[in-house]
Amino acid sequence: xxLDNFDERFNDFLERFDNxxxxxxxxxxxxxxxxxxxxxxxxxxxxLAIEHxxxxxxxxxxxxxxxxxxxxxx
Numbered sequence: 001x002x003l004d005n006f007d008e009r010f011n012d013f014l015e016r017f018d019n020x021x022x023x024x025x026x027x028x029x030x031x032x033x034x035x036x037x038x039x040x041x042x043x044x045x046x047x048l049a050i051e052h053x054x055x056x057x058x059x060x061x062x063x064x065x066x067x068x069x070x071x072x073x074x
Contacts, residue, residue, distance in 0.1 A: 006070075013069050017062055030054055 001009070034049045041049070 009070070010066075013066065017065060020061075026057065027054065030057065 030050055030053045034046050034053065038046055038049055
């Protein structure tokens with residue numbers, strides 16, 4: 001794989017990855033988790049926790065999927 005090929009494949013990969021997060025299901029699950037685990041938290045604290053978990057989940061999934069995608073043999 002050369003640099004041009006990598007850039008093309010990575011851009012395609014990112015687009016596919018972003019499309020998976022356009023669905024509401026991952027967000028609904030995170031909201032349920034935060035609401036059940038932070039019963040005494042303010043709405044602001046819950047919003048921060050939701051934002052943090054979404055960013056963490058996206059990062060973890062992005063790294064995992066990128067490794068799977070780019071470790072495939074051509």
